[in-house]
Amino acid sequence: MGYLDSLLSFFHFTQDTDLVVATCIVLLLMRIIGGMMTSITKAFGKPSKPVPIMKTYGVRTMLAFEVCLIAVIFYYHMRVTGRLLPIQIIFWVTTMVSIPVTWFIGSTLLHVIF
Numbered sequence: 001m002g003y004l005d006s007l008l009s010f011f012h013f014t015q016d017t018d019l020v021v022a023t024c025i026v027l028l029l030m031r032i033i034g035g036m037m038t039s040i041t042k043a044f045g046k047p048s049k050p051v052p053i054m055k056t057y058g059v060r061t062m063l064a065f066e067v068c069l070i071a072v073i074f075y076y077h078m079r080v081t082g083r084l085l086p087i088q089i090i091f092w093v094t095t096m097v098s099i100p101v102t103w104f105i106g107s108t109l110l111h112v113i114f
Contacts (some may be wrong), residue, residue, distance in 0.1 A: 011091045016080050023072045024095060027065055031099055034061050035106025043114065058103065065099055 008017045038058040073092050077084045 003101045010042075011087050012085050013088065013091075014081075016076065019072070019080070027069060027095075027099070028102060031062070031065060031102040032106035032109075034065075035057070035103040037109040038103075039107045040065070043110075053114060058107075062099055066096060069096060069099075071096055 004021050005017060008020060013020050035058070038056075041057075069092075077088075
């Protein structure tokens with residue numbers, strides 16, 4: 001991944017950078033699409049009673065993405081590199097925090113379009 005090697009080398013990712021890039025790109029796209037799909041189902045669904053935020057499908061899906069990301073982090077650092085640097089922790093925490101943000105961006109984007 002020639003374009004992202006300089007960014008990943010800043011975070012000291014040296015081995016299997018394709019795995020890191022693919023994971024981040026797939027999760028980013030799935031979060032945006034998931035936010036859009038949540039808005040579509042709300043728009044075409046019948047009026048419903050308020051549901052607590054933790055019982056919605058959107059939050060459950062975001063938690064599933066968090067679990068998938070944790071599994072990739074565990075696999076990458078325990079099997080591939082065998083070490084975890086503090087700068088890599090910052091990268092992964094930022095990625096995990098961005099999950100709800102990109103979900104909201106996808107949901108809001110559909111609200112703006114329609």
